Amino acid sequence: MSALPKIRPGPPRRIALFGAGTVGRALLERLAGLDEPRLRLCWLANSRRRVGSPDGIAPAEALARLQQGEPHDGSGWLPFAPAPGDIVVDATASEDLAAWHPRWLRQGLAVVSANKLALGGPLARAREIQQRVAAGGFYGDAATVGAGLPLLRCLRELRAGGDRIAGIAGVLSGTLAWLLDGYDGRDAFSARVREAVARGYAEPDPRVDLTGEDVRRKLLILARCAGRVLRYVARLDERGARAGLEALAADDALALGRGNDNRVAIWSCRYRERPLQIQGPGAGAGVTAAALLDDLLRCLR
Numbered sequence: 001m002s003a004l005p006k007i008r009p010g011p012p013r014r015i016a017l018f019g020a021g022t023v024g025r026a027l028l029e030r031l032a033g034l035d036e037p038r039l040r041l042c043w044l045a046n047s048r049r050r051v052g053s054p055d056g057i058a059p060a061e062a063l064a065r066l067q068q069g070e071p072h073d074g075s076g077w078l079p080f081a082p083a084p085g086d087i088v089v090d091a092t093a094s095e096d097l098a099a100w101h102p103r104w105l106r107q108g109l110a111v112v113s114a115n116k117l118a119l120g121g122p123l124a125r126a127r128e129i130q131q132r133v134a135a136g137g138f139y140g141d142a143a144t145v146g147a148g149l150p151l152l153r154c155l156r157e158l159r160a161g162g163d164r165i166a167g168i169a170g171v172l173s174g175t176l177a178w179l180l181d182g183y184d185g186r187d188a189f190s191a192r193v194r195e196a197v198a199r200g201y202a203e204p205d206p207r208v209d210l211t212g213e214d215v216r217r218k219l220l221i222l223a224r225c226a227g228r229v230l231r232y233v234a235r236l237d238e239r240g241a242r243a244g245l246e247a248l249a250a251d252d253a254l255a256l257g258r259g260n261d262n263r264v265a266i267w268s269c270r271y272r273e274r275p276l277q278i279q280g281p282g283a284g285a286g287v288t289a290a291a292l293l294d295d296l297l298r299c300l301r
């Protein structure tokens, strides 16, 4: 058994915490119990109010101080000149704040996020975050998938060891797992959903859980971490027809198209080992109108 890693000694790191809901409050409780002088809470905001103090805010008093705080516009702007070593914690589900993550990293700040919209959102943003981390930035994403289960860490360690991730399957929604576990249809499902919200399992908007959007975000984060790309693939074979999201290896034939490309592989008696492939823009007025004109001209033949 190895010894617990030592936390490096050093000056206090200032923390700016965005979000004082289920997760933000639980973090404040943990900070209050930790009594770690090197983590100094200096800034706290919810969507309406903010409170800041360069000398630090006692985590146990932070929520009471937030109630008296000044109005907050919901942006990720920090009221102090950010210094390297400062840490921003995003415990919101705010798209506006997710857009700040690359900007915070550019400012030299460390970012710790429970918000899945940064790594599970637009590709350009996720890529910039990955590039900043590769260049030495710190981005803590453990809470974004599995609420801290060592999933992303495990994938990274496998890949660092030269492994190639061939597939991932999982039950990734705590809310859906809890809603379906033992449900016998006797109680109203809506009452069960309300209880999942009260238990703090659900997203700020529980429709994000119920529609599968939360799982899609997590799958995207996992796929990006595993070096795979997501494509919505239609398959037709002797087992039947199906369509859905698939995580493909980056060099998979179906993953290579760009933009609005359709890419189709056809297996036949003739093309048994390597499929015949057709690729090109699969949507747009110009190409569609040209196809109509092709058919019109064929009528003349």
Ligand SMILES: NC(=O)C1=CN([C@@H]2O[C@H](COP(=O)(O)OP(=O)(O)OC[C@H]3O[C@@H](n4cnc5c(N)ncnc54)[C@H](OP(=O)(O)O)[C@@H]3O)[C@@H](O)[C@H]2O)C=CC1
Residues within 6 Å of the ligand: 018, 019, 020, 021, 022, 023, 024, 045, 046, 047, 048, 049, 073, 074, 075, 091, 092, 093, 094, 096, 097, 114, 115, 116, 143, 144, 146, 147, 200, 201, 202, 203, 204
């Ligand atoms: N609950 C869970 O088990 C888990 C949650 N997560 C993630 O953690 C995040 C937070 O979830 P949870 O705590 O349950 O959600 P809550 O709805 O309980 O809390 C969200 C908090 O974010 C605040 N907020 C929203 N927009 C802004 C903004 N622009 N600036 C500052 N604060 C803002 C809200 O303010 P206000 O109070 O004013 O509305 C609220 O305090 C989500 O991204 C979720 O996906 C990740 C893993 C597990």
Ligand SMILES: N[C@@H](CC=O)C(=O)O
Residues within 6 Å of the ligand: 144, 145, 146, 147, 172, 173, 174, 175, 176, 201, 202, 203, 209, 214
């Ligand atoms: N709403 C999410 C919370 C964790 O990410 C879930 O139910 O899994």
